[in-house]
Amino acid sequence: MSRVVVAGSKNVIEPVIENLHEQNLLHIVNYSGGDNAFAMGKSLERAHEISEQLIKLRSIERYLGITGKIPDREFTESEVVSQMSDILDVIGADVVTTYERIAEIENDVKVKQDQISAMKPLSALPIPLELLSGYESLATFVGTVDSPVESDVSGVSPSNEVFSAGDHAVAVFVPVDKASAVSGVLAEHGFVETSLPKDISGSISGAITTLESDIKSLGSEKEPLQKKLDGLKAQHEDAILAVDEYLSIKAQKAEAPMQFASTENAFVVDGWVPTDQFDTLEREIESATGGRVQVEMLNEGEADELVEAGEDVPTKIDNPSVVRPYELVTRLFATPEYKEYDPSLLIFIFFPIMFGLILGDVAYGLITMVVMFMLRRKFRTPGWTSLINIVIIASVWSIIFGILFGEIFGPMGLWDYIFSGAHYVGLLGTVAQPHLVGVDFGVGFYGPLGRIGPSGIGSFDGAMFPMYRLATASVLVLIGVSLFIAVLHTGIGSILGVKTELAYGEKRHAYYERLPVLLFQVFFAIGLLGLIVGGLTNPLVPLSALVILVSIVMMVKGPEGVMGATHIPFFVSNLISYLRLLAIGLASVGVAFAANKLAFYVVMPMLSGPEGAHGAFTTMAIVIGVVVLIMVHFINLLLGLLSPFMHPLRLHYVEMFTKFYSQHGGGIEYAPFGHVRRFLRG
Amino acid sequence: MVVDIIVDGGMLYGLIAVGAGLATGLAGIGAGVGEQGIGAAVVGVVAEEPGFLGKGLFLMLLPETLIIFGLAVSLILMFAWTPFV
Numbered sequence: 001m002s003r004v005v006v007a008g009s010k011n012v013i014e015p016v017i018e019n020l021h022e023q024n025l026l027h028i029v030n031y032s033g034g035d036n037a038f039a040m041g042k043s044l045e046r047a048h049e050i051s052e053q054l055i056k057l058r059s060i061e062r063y064l065g066i067t068g069k070i071p072d073r074e075f076t077e078s079e080v081v082s083q084m085s086d087i088l089d090v091i092g093a094d095v096v097t098t099y100e101r102i103a104e105i106e107n108d109v110k111v112k113q114d115q116i117s118a119m120k121p122l123s124a125l126p127i128p129l130e131l132l133s134g135y136e137s138l139a140t141f142v143g144t145v146d147s148p149v150e151s152d153v154s155g156v157s158p159s160n161e162v163f164s165a166g167d168h169a170v171a172v173f174v175p176v177d178k179a180s181a182v183s184g185v186l187a188e189h190g191f192v193e194t195s196l197p198k199d200i201s202g203s204i205s206g207a208i209t210t211l212e213s214d215i216k217s218l219g220s221e222k223e224p225l226q227k228k229l230d231g232l233k234a235q236h237e238d239a240i241l242a243v244d245e246y247l248s249i250k251a252q253k254a255e256a257p258m259q260f261a262s263t264e265n266a267f268v269v270d271g272w273v274p275t276d277q278f279d280t281l282e283r284e285i286e287s288a289t290g291g292r293v294q295v296e297m298l299n300e301g302e303a304d305e306l307v308e309a310g311e312d313v314p315t316k317i318d319n320p321s322v323v324r325p326y327e328l329v330t331r332l333f334a335t336p337e338y339k340e341y342d343p344s345l346l347i348f349i350f351f352p353i354m355f356g357l358i359l360g361d362v363a364y365g366l367i368t369m370v371v372m373f374m375l376r377r378k379f380r381t382p383g384w385t386s387l388i389n390i391v392i393i394a395s396v397w398s399i400i401f402g403i404l405f406g407e408i409f410g411p412m413g414l415w416d417y418i419f420s421g422a423h424y425v426g427l428l429g430t431v432a433q434p435h436l437v438g439v440d441f442g443v444g445f446y447g448p449l450g451r452i453g454p455s456g457i458g459s460f461d462g463a464m465f466p467m468y469r470l471a472t473a474s475v476l477v478l479i480g481v482s483l484f485i486a487v488l489h490t491g492i493g494s495i496l497g498v499k500t501e502l503a504y505g506e507k508r509h510a511y512y513e514r515l516p517v518l519l520f521q522v523f524f525a526i527g528l529l530g531l532i533v534g535g536l537t538n539p540l541v542p543l544s545a546l547v548i549l550v551s552i553v554m555m556v557k558g559p560e561g562v563m564g565a566t567h568i569p570f571f572v573s574n575l576i577s578y579l580r581l582l583a584i585g586l587a588s589v590g591v592a593f594a595a596n597k598l599a600f601y602v603v604m605p606m607l608s609g610p611e612g613a614h615g616a617f618t619t620m621a622i623v624i625g626v627v628v629l630i631m632v633h634f635i636n637l638l639l640g641l642l643s644p645f646m647h648p649l650r651l652h653y654v655e656m657f658t659k660f661y662s663q664h665g666g667g668i669e670y671a672p673f674g675h676v677r678r679f680l681r682g
Numbered sequence: 683m684v685v686d687i688i689v690d691g692g693m694l695y696g697l698i699a700v701g702a703g704l705a706t707g708l709a710g711i712g713a714g715v716g717e718q719g720i721g722a723a724v725v726g727v728v729a730e731e732p733g734f735l736g737k738g739l740f741l742m743l744l745p746e747t748l749i750i751f752g753l754a755v756s757l758i759l760m761f762a763w764t765p766f767v
Contacts, residue, residue: 333736475761576745576754650743653736 001027001313001670002336003306004277006269008293013267014044017256019288020430021249022675025281026271031261038261047254053088054247055171057240060092063099066240070380074681084243087236092663095232105222112211112218118194123205124165130201132171139179141172146190156181157253162569175265240681256663256673272314272670313338316670323348325389332654334666339503341496347652350489350499351390352649356397357481358585359408360469361592364637365399376512389647392452398644405469409633410592422493469589478582484577489651494518500660512558516551517659520571523547580647587642595632599625702756709752715744 004026008016020026033040060065074263075083106244120142132142149170150162157178163171170191174182183191200207261268273281282295298306317327326347336342359365376385388498402408468474494517500509530540555564607621617625724738 258741326711331736333740479757573747573751577750579750579754579757580746583750583753646743649739650746653740655744657740 001271001316002275002296004271004273004278004281004665005296005298006293007296008264008272008289009266010290012289013257013260015288016269016285016293017253019285020269020673021253021256021675022671023281023284025277026273026673027670028256028269028271028673029261029311030259031268031270035261038263041257041260041262041267043256043258044254047251047672050247050251052256053084054244054251056088057244057247058094060087060095061240061244063095064237064240066233066237069237071241071679072238073237075679076681077246080239080242080246080554083239084246087243090613091092091236095229098229098232102222102225105218105225109215109218110236112215115197116208116211119196119204119208119605120193121166122169122171123208125163125169125171125204126165127171128201128203129196129207132196132531133198135173137176138173138184139176139180141170141174141186141191141193142196142230143170143191143193144168145170145186145192148193149186149189149490152185152189153182156185161468167495238679243676245677247254249680251350252675271673273672274316274670300478312668314670315340316340316501317342317344317669319344322393325386325393326351327648328383328386328390328448329652334662335655336661339666340500340661340667343496343652343657346492348393351648351652352394352397352487354581354651355394355487355644356401356582357485358400358644358647359395359398359640360401360405360589361410361583362399362402363409364480364640365395365397365402367637368395368398368641391641392547394644405474407469407589407592410589410596410636411468411470437589438564469586470593475582475586478580478585482578482581483575485523485581486575486655487522489578489656490521490574490659491518493656494521508559512554513560513564514659516554516558517567517571519547519551519554520568521575523551524572525575577655578651578652584647588636588643591636591640595629598632599629601626685703694761697726698759702759705759706749709749709755712752713745713748717742720745 006016006020006026031038031040122142126144133140145168148164148166149172153160153162153172153174157174160174160178160182161173172182172186197207197211200210202210257267259269261270278297282297285293285295315336317330317336319327319342323344326344327342329347329351330336330342332342356365359368369392370389372395376388376392379385379388467480494514497514498510501507501514503508527541527544527548530538530544534540550570552565553568556562559562604617604621604625607624608617720742724734724742727734728738
């Protein structure tokens with residue numbers, strides 16, 4: 001990135017803005033005042049008019065329920081200009097009146113519904129509505145009560161007339177001078193007054209019927225209006241969005257001078273541009289204005305000074321298209337700073353492998369992939385597409401690991417039926433008979449080191465796989481694999497940490513804070529390996545002890561002093577944390593195993609009666625067994641998708657990013673002055 | 683004598699399994715208690731400033747390592763440790 005200043009007199013401000021916008025290259029830095037010679041710029045005169053049009057258009061969009069869509073067709077600028085007044089005034093007015101009428105109808109319906117629900121309890125009262133109010137010498141109380149009121153009302157007002165219907169509805173007529181006393185009595189009985197419509201006469205039940213038919217006719221008036229709005233939306237949606245885009249671009253251009261520093265007759269635009277694009281930028285602006293502006297690149301010293309003064313250099317995030325979805329994960333944490341390494345590529349490499357290692361099931365992987373492909377048609381916003389692409393790539397890995405683990409719907413699932421043609425016998429066999437053929441890691445200091453597969457079934461005898469994950473040997477192997485990934489992952493993080501600190505010129509931080517962590521973690525793991533393989537006498541053990549000691553001394557000599565060494569438990573826990581790759585996988589395998597066991601060894605034999613024990617299941621038993629299978633596997637898949645996503649995410653954010661990323665608070669993204677055209681042809 | 687009963691009476695592996703269960707389970711409770719407060723605070727922050735979602739997630743996931751420690755102890759108990767014999 002290079003810092004660029006464009007200066008010129010105000011009579012070329014419009015061509016400069018036009019040209020900058022078209023080039024879409026300059027990341028403008030807002031002028032924030034502070035220099036007496038320059039004032040903040042004012043927007044162009046037409047900005048006011050444009051924003052008014054834009055507000056009008058946005059309200060039309062809101063009435064029609066337009067929220068942005070994939071363009072079906074593109075418009076040229078002249079098409080948009082010719083349609084704009086039609087859309088804003090003619091169609092717009094139509095939309096507004098239609099929408100307002102619908103809102104009015106909806107309001108009316110609501111009022112009438114409220115009246116109906118208020119009058120419903122009173123419908124059995126034998127008095128017409130018009131006789132319930134409007135007296136001079138009589139006070140009336142119409143509403144509902146909890147218990148009969150006649151005797152108590154007579155107590156305070158001997159002359160009265162009480163009508164009641166059903167258990168709760170009452171209409172009480174008393175002389176006006178007794179009103180307050182009667183009101184007190186009624187309150188004791190839980191009296192709730194009903195507000196009656198003034199403009200309806202006749203019996204209450206008749207009034208309810210009238211209101212109901214009113215609601216119906218209002219509904220039938222609303223229906224064609226709604227259809228008309230839907231029709232207008234279908235017909236003009238693209239055009240409206242195109243006008244929106246056109247006006248947004250115009251507004252953006254008209255308001256651009258507010259970001260500039262300006263004097264009475266001149267303006268200065270300050271910004272960043274990718275260094276290799278500077279020549280293009282300069283040439284284009286100068287040709288657009290006939291050379292009447294000054295375009296200048298600040299030399300590196302000046303740019304560095306700005307950075308040291310606390311100004312952020314924008315970062316242009318640029319990754320190959322397969323890696324691009326993973327920028328979502330990076331951005332969720334922080335935008336990389338200008339001199340920082342963008343970790344998206346590392347996430348692209350490690351995240352799917354970790355996901356696959358945890359989920360590791362052919363069927364789950366396939367189902368996930370199919371569902372994601374279906375969702376991709378529905379959710380087409382950039383954020384969702386990225387997320388879905390991430391999961392699709394990850395599900396490929398879970399199929400690969402599923403083949404390695406021999407899991408289709410978990411152990412004892414379809415794998416063994418497909419590849420061995422026999423009932424599964426191997427799971428417990430593997431645990432009990434560790435001497436079976438396969439890749440054996442031999443005997444270590446503390447006991448056997450474990451092996452990879454096989455289970456002794458069918459044609460896979462002696463092969464590398466499948467390694468059933470629940471078998472002891474596999475668990476030990478996977479602990480090793482997890483720790484290997486841990487050292488690799490955190491090691492890369494530490495190396496990048498050294499690199500980043502050097503890029504910022506912090507040599508002391510690089511060599512005495514980042515480097516010892518790398519040494520500590522790598523040799524901690526090597527020492528552990530030596531201990532397992534050959535015990536304390538293995539040469540790897542004293543060697544790593546020595547290196548660890550050196551690394552601790554380096555930490556103490558580092559910028560944090562003795563406090564630096566207090567982070568050691570954190571570095572150890574970093575490594576152990578990767579055991580989750582094994583652990584969460586085991587949990588979901590356990591549930592899948594339980595599902596299969598439940599269906600094939602419990603539900604089906606039990607429901608089949610005496611023959612069931614020999615594998616002759618009745619149809620009924622098979623149906624119920626399959627229902628159980630589907631239910632448990634479905635729940636397991638739902639839970640099993642969340643954890644393989646969240647936990648690798650955590651491993652990146654906590655274990656890896658803390659080594660190198662976002663130490664200085666995150667950067668800002670390169671956002672050049674321009675507009676993405678979707679509905680307008682360029 | 684008690685040791686004899688435990689070892690010879692076949693209780694040993696049962697007790698190891700109980701110990702392994704307690705290690706993971708209690709660690710899980712601990713992690714949960716830790717995450718409770720952080721989670722509540724993170725939801726509060728994210729409601730006001732959605733940009734903090736990533737950092738909040740980072741903080742919320744920190745105590746989760748606790749349960750992995752418990753699990754590591756369980757794995758050692760179950761698979762790698764053979765006492766008395």
